[in-house]
Amino acid sequence: MEHPMLDTWTRIDTLGDHVGKTVTLKGWLYNKRSSGKICFLLLRDGTGIVQMVMSQSDVPAGIYDSYHELTPESSIEATGVVKEDKRAPGGYEIGLSDLKIVSIAEEYPITPKEHGADFLLQRRHLWLRSRRQQAIMRIRAELIRAIQDFFDQQGFMRLDAPIFSPSNCEGASTLFSVPYFDHGEAYLTQSGQLYAEAGAFALGRVYTFGPTFRAEKSKTRRHLTEFWMIEPELTFADLDDIMDLAEDLISFFMERVLQNRAADLETLERDIESLRKIRRPFVRMTYDEALEQLKRIGGGPEWGQDLGATDETLLSSQYDRPLLIHRYPLQAKAFYMKPDPTDRRLTLNMDVLAPEGYGEIIGGSQREDDLDSLVSRMEEEGIPKEPLEWYVDLRRYGSVPHSGFGLGLERTISWICGLKHVREAIPFPRLMDRFYP
RNA sequence: UCCCCGGUAGCUCAGCUGGUAGAGCGGGUGGCUGUUAACCACUUUGUCGGCGGUUCGAGUCCGUCCCGGGGAGCCA
Numbered sequence: 001m002e003h004p005m006l007d008t009w010t011r012i013d014t015l016g017d018h019v020g021k022t023v024t025l026k027g028w029l030y031n032k033r034s035s036g037k038i039c040f041l042l043l044r045d046g047t048g049i050v051q052m053v054m055s056q057s058d059v060p061a062g063i064y065d066s067y068h069e070l071t072p073e074s075s076i077e078a079t080g081v082v083k084e085d086k087r088a089p090g091g092y093e094i095g096l097s098d099l100k101i102v103s104i105a106e107e108y109p110i111t112p113k114e115h116g117a118d119f120l121l122q123r124r125h126l127w128l129r130s131r132r133q134q135a136i137m138r139i140r141a142e143l144i145r146a147i148q149d150f151f152d153q154q155g156f157m158r159l160d161a162p163i164f165s166p167s168n169c170e171g172a173s174t175l176f177s178v179p180y181f182d183h184g185e186a187y188l189t190q191s192g193q194l195y196a197e198a199g200a201f202a203l204g205r206v207y208t209f210g211p212t213f214r215a216e217k218s219k220t221r222r223h224l225t226e227f228w229m230i231e232p233e234l235t236f237a238d239l240d241d242i243m244d245l246a247e248d249l250i251s252f253f254m255e256r257v258l259q260n261r262a263a264d265l266e267t268l269e270r271d272i273e274s275l276r277k278i279r280r281p282f283v284r285m286t287y288d289e290a291l292e293q294l295k296r297i298g299g300g301p302e303w304g305q306d307l308g309a310t311d312e313t314l315l316s317s318q319y320d321r322p323l324l325i326h327r328y329p330l331q332a333k334a335f336y337m338k339p340d341p342t343d344r345r346l347t348l349n350m351d352v353l354a355p356e357g358y359g360e361i362i363g364g365s366q367r368e369d370d371l372d373s374l375v376s377r378m379e380e381e382g383i384p385k386e387p388l389e390w391y392v393d394l395r396r397y398g399s400v401p402h403s404g405f406g407l408g409l410e411r412t413i414s415w416i417c418g419l420k421h422v423r424e425a426i427p428f429p430r431l432m433d434r435f436y437p
Numbered sequence: 438u439c440c441c442c443g444g445u446a447g448c449u450c451a452g453c454u455g456g457u458a459g460a461g462c463g464g465g466u467g468g469c470u471g472u473u474a475a476c477c478a479c480u481u482u483g484u485c486g487g488c489g490g491u492u493c494g495a496g497u498c499c500g501u502c503c504c505g506g507g508g509a510g511c512c513a
Binding site: 031033034035036037038039040042051053055056057087088089107108109110111112113114115116117118119174190191212214216217218219220221222223224227228229306308309310351359360361362363406407408409410411412422433434 | 438447448449461462463464468469470471472473474475476504505506507508509510511512513
């Protein structure tokens with residue numbers, strides 16, 4: 001699309017369309033090198049990085065001398081001829097003819113050498129400028145786009161759930177509370193699912209996409225206190241339907257990311273071959289089968305306990321594609337999950353574990369659609385009914401079988417990008433002891 | 438909440454059984470017409486996380502607190 005106002009200069013990612021022509025670029029100095037009478041300036045503009053070459057013999061002295069003034073991350077406007085050059089990492093370079101300094105940067109704290117996690121997180125606003133972080137953010141954007149396209153194509157409608165929620169309804173996680181006028185405490189949502197169920201009863205197939213919050217004191221590479229979740233909810237759908245849907249979704253976005261963001265995956269030095277293997281069908285097993293297998297390879301909890309992180313890693317490392325584990329013990333799972341009619345000790349739920357130790361990226365279930373069963377389950381779990389009357393109502397007015405799941409965006413990004421920690425998968429991570437910047 | 442690891446120059450780290458602190462990078466100056474985390478020479482930089490203790494002497498040993506990292510539980 002043409003944007004006359006925005007297209008007065010050229011973006012680095014479109015240089016291929018301008019070979020041989022003189023263009024103006026705007027951005028920041030990524031790095032510079034010189035060997036006396038020739039110098040190299042690396043320009044970064046958010047769409048890529050290009051090397052600009054300037055010879056003392058080709059440009060006015062005033063412009064050539066500005067090389068010495070320029071510091072890393074200084075902002076500049078540069079004009080020059082686009083040249084194809086095999087020596088240049090991106091395939092193109094700029095033969096510089098004019099250079100205008102917009103602003104000289106103070107000494108930039110982030111150098112091309114290694115830094116520790118604390119140092120970088122404290123400077124996240126600057127860290128995002130690095131090649132690697134840019135690549136992750138582009139993949140994040142691509143993934144979000146792919147997920148939305150997938151659901152749109154499948155006839156889902158996006159319906160957003162509220163962030164303020166009236167009660168700690170699921171009882172499971174510790175929630176953040178905030179004062180809410182004269183109504184006491186409100187809580188930051190830990191999931192949009194219950195609202196998605198209401199939405200599905202109105203619109204058939206919906207998905208929510210928004211931030212969720214957990215006040216758990218989890219200090220691990222897989223946890224954030226604020227993370228984004230995509231939660232599809234479908235009426236007239238059972239457990240098998242959402243297992244199929246989860247496989248389709250993952251296959252779809254993986255293909256899209258591989259197709260459109262290969263260069264970024266390369267920047268991240270991600271092993272692309274292992275991502276190419278992510279195609280249907282995935283591996284499926286029941287909780288009981290998972291336990292059996294864990295016993296063979298040494299591990300596993302007592303029957304009835306949820307699988308621990310170590311067990312999940314152990315299990316999923318046996319396969320090169322995602323693993324779906326379904327039908328967990330009822331006692332380990334939430335009240336809204338429907339018991340398996342063939343074995344009422346089990347629920348009709350499933351988790352999807354990503355390969356390579358990235359752990360649980362999806363959790364979902366068929367929902368309890370029977371009024372009496374839901375109410376008695378809530379009583380057993382000691383869940384206050386009053387704040388959830390609206391949720392129970394859904395079973396009073398035309399209840400139908402329905403199912404859904406939640407996909408953790410940052411964990412999925414971590415997996416795709418091969419990150420060591422989810423904190424790199426979100427622009428400004430919120431962690432237990434860190435909410436700056 | 439519990440367990441493990443760490444805190445030394447702006448950054449990343451080394452510093453043995455205690456003897457008064459070092460490298461690389463960065464910064465600065467100079468050199469180089471094809472550099473790719475450029476290179477070469479010279480140069481600059483410290484309340485060794487805080488407090489207390491042991492000792493003739495503590496970056497090093499002990500106690501304690503603070504901060505950070507990883508993991509468990511819980512979860513996406």
